[in-house]
Amino acid sequence: MRQEPLLQVKGLCVEFATRKGNVQVLNHLDLHLDPGEALGIVGESGCGKSMMALSIMRLIPAPPGNISAGQILLNNSDLLQLNEKQMQDVRGNEISMIFQEPMTSLNPVFSIGMQVSENIRRHQSATRAVAREKTIQMLKAVGIPVPELRIKQYPHELSGGMRQRVMIAMALSCQPSVLIADEPTTALDVTIQAQIFDLLKQIQQDMNTSIILITHDMSVIAEFADRVAVMYAGSKVEEGLVRDIIDNPHHPYTQGLIRCVPFLKKDPGTEREELNEIPGVVPDMRLIGSECSFAPRCRYVMDHCHEKKPPEVQIGKKHHAFCWYLEEGK
Amino acid sequence: MNSQPVLKVENLRTHFKLSKPHPFAEAPIVYALDGVSFEIKRGKTFGLVGESGCGKSTTALSVLRLVEPTSGSVKLKGTDICQLTRKELRHSRRFMQIIFQDPYSSMNPRTTAGEIIRSPLKILKIGTPQEQNDRVEELIKLVGLRPEQRNLYPHQFSGGQRQRICVARALAPNPDFIVCDEPVSALDVAIQAQILNLLMRLQREFSLTYLFISHDMAVIQHVCDHIAVMYLGKIVEKTNRRSLFLNVKHPYTKALLSAVPTTDIKTKRSSAPLKGDVPSPMNPPSGCRFHTRCHLAEACCFEEDPRLREILPDHWVACHLA
Ligand SMILES: Nc1ncnc2c1ncn2[C@@H]1O[C@H](COP(=O)(O)OP(=O)(O)OP(=O)(O)O)[C@@H](O)[C@H]1O
Ligand SMILES: Nc1ncnc2c1ncn2[C@@H]1O[C@H](COP(=O)(O)OP(=O)(O)OP(=O)(O)O)[C@@H](O)[C@H]1O
């Protein structure tokens, strides 16, 4: 039986007005998220991962930003049609987000207990005492020792890992069905990263939360996600189950991305080797027109790559990529 | 003939005294670096890896005397840097350079790329203006930038290109030894590969000696010949790259390795290998500093600080139970 997706992003376009003209930061993006699933979004800095997340939350700063086309369907109702009041109910109750920078999203002048319980009171009509109980319970659930004492502490008194746990507690306090985690561990040590991912996995199982995990690290995706979408310059270039993408990447960009990362080996040998490189740099988003945006760096580039957007090529049941080279080779 | 190491660090300690919380209190001391020894042979890369705050950057800065070590010695080609006068130190700077994590903050935003690369030559008074000019041109090409880009300002470059400028600047005085403190941590994976390849290529070409710092085990494994794992200001395990990964001995190194996410399903870890945070270096735990997080710890670990012992050829471990 085919499940209805919980969340669907259809043909999403986001533009930013700049002094040098409009920049299209998301270009007809399609994504879907099934109930209980962990979807990974991977791509280099600036490819639009955070913009995708902020669009779903309806938090794109407008102006200069603007969602110019598309739909974002949560249980089949379009979030883009909601007014700000209705959207506030969705945020926190239905969809929550953990931001890239925990320090900038926690308020430095309030204690963490205050911030978590305010968040609970804003979304659920709970009394102060109930909210406090719930806060302690949440902080305990995310692995903060002696939460009764910790609630009095301020963000700067906590380590980076602890702050990220507070953010997660806050995001989960109203049991959302979708959690978007935007690079939740980028600033943390691998040992703390492992703790945070254990926590997210446990939450995914216990509360049946669906998770969108944004990262630039393919090995994080491999460990955590069920399915992954690879983005390049505002577009999705490939999507599939994690094993398909990692063991059998098809899009030239995905192949390059996987091959250029040093992976930890059991036996590294005595000789050092060069890494595979993707030549060149990500393009200026203002200059992308109606071509494949990867064309200038692609080793399989052909004439019509420069002329028309590449078509969707089906590779497996849940695996597809957008590429002229793959289309030719079918 | 090449057996004398380019850099030999012995028992290096750097403690930071903080200001007193009140006039009659004792000034708190941060034991950032607490007795570290290693040496690096010509043309080789020595890696330092460990969690945030374990003292990697303090080691880097102390080795170059950009912070004053509390005790110990640092010999660069036989000369003890710690004994030099300011003037002598300035002279020896020509042989040792550093590349930082964040290229932008280590550049003056109002000077062009060419001037940034030339600056060490000016400060150290190396060559005539014409010679300096030629050298800048040569360096720009060497690190993969275009000659006309020398007239651009830092903000006109991408992060990867800025790191190339820093590499060129470090190479300008023709040093023997370069400290790379997290040189790729702020870069995207694709750019990271380009910069790591560049550093390795330059190393081969000019027999450069690197002290390479990173918190990323995979990067360390990829570029280093010898590796030391640090925990709270001390080296807990030190060996060649092969032995570290094949014969890993210290419980901390094991935990660190198994925390690294992998794309390999067979080695997927079951749960986080280390609980809790790193203790404060102001008040390091007694005995073995790792005992508070170590699942093997026994009574002796609480009391006695384990010494680095060579338990396999060229493989040193500081653990009572290894
Ligand atoms: N206010 C703005 N005006 C113009 N362009 C913007 C603005 N904010 C973001 N952008 C552009 O939008 C694009 C997508 O940015 P986004 O933050 O989504 O990238 P990202 O994939 O999350 O990158 P990172 O990995 O660095 O977080 C970038 O190219 C960025 O330059
Ligand atoms: N100038 C200073 N004064 C006081 N304490 C310092 C100073 N510099 C560093 N420290 C402390 O010394 C310890 C080691 O810091 P160091 O910067 O060497 O760590 P690191 O291993 O480079 O960490 P990271 O991975 O975060 O860069 C830390 O606890 C740090 O807070």
Ligand code: SF4
């Ligand atoms: S000495 Fe003891 S506490 Fe330290 S790492 Fe070894 S077993 Fe663990």
Ligand SMILES: [Mg+2]
């Ligand atoms: Mg982002």
Ligand SMILES: [Mg+2]
């Ligand atoms: Mg550092």
